[in-house]
Amino acid sequence: MNLIVLTAPSGAGKTTIARRLMAEVGGLQFSVSATTRDPRPAERHGVDYFFLSPDAFRERLAAGDFLEHEEVYPGRFYGTLRQEVERIAQREDVRAVVLDIDVKGAINVKRLYGDAARTLFIAPPSLTALADRLHSRGTETEAQVAMRLERAKMEMSYAHEFDATVVNDELEAAVAETVAQVEAFLEQRGA
Numbered sequence: 001m002n003l004i005v006l007t008a009p010s011g012a013g014k015t016t017i018a019r020r021l022m023a024e025v026g027g028l029q030f031s032v033s034a035t036t037r038d039p040r041p042a043e044r045h046g047v048d049y050f051f052l053s054p055d056a057f058r059e060r061l062a063a064g065d066f067l068e069h070e071e072v073y074p075g076r077f078y079g080t081l082r083q084e085v086e087r088i089a090q091r092e093d094v095r096a097v098v099l100d101i102d103v104k105g106a107i108n109v110k111r112l113y114g115d116a117a118r119t120l121f122i123a124p125p126s127l128t129a130l131a132d133r134l135h136s137r138g139t140e141t142e143a144q145v146a147m148r149l150e151r152a153k154m155e156m157s158y159a160h161e162f163d164a165t166v167v168n169d170e171l172e173a174a175v176a177e178t179v180a181q182v183e184a185f186l187e188q189r190g191a
């Protein structure tokens, strides 16, 4: 099994980079995580996340269904479903499973999978740039933006634990660097 783990503070441009990565490198497939947070407008169950009630999440946790899980925001749980990752990894057309998870989840996956996992940290050029992006996105309240910025500071302090950091200053350069990292990993893994 080959795992590519993408981690970034909220608003660092990870979603755009991930989308471009999937389009430019063949054989990559996203694993859909489970979460207890509410869907945003346009998000769909089973596509963006499996949206679970706190009770349902707890039940699946007790059943050992998560490969990793974290309380990413107070009272909001997110987890990678073991079954989802295994199902995707078994497909013949899949060279690597892509996880979009938080710093602690990424570090745990690296600990569990070692060389079979490549962890990439996507960093914003600065915290100011990140604040601007979060405000212009307009999907969060001011309080939520403040919480995400606090969390971003903490997350950036873990960047050195990742296999590589990609600074998203200029989008095309960040995409090219992400693609190069992933291709090097796939080649190394013979995938």
Ligand code: 5GP
Binding pocket: 007, 008, 009, 010, 033, 034, 037, 068, 069, 070, 072, 078, 079, 080, 081, 100, 101, 102, 103, 104, 105, 106
């Ligand atoms: P959002 O609520 O903006 O979709 O995601 C918030 C954070 O949760 C992001 O940093 C995202 O990477 C992280 N996240 C999403 N799914 C998982 C997961 O399965 N496990 C962990 N540990 N973090 C996740």
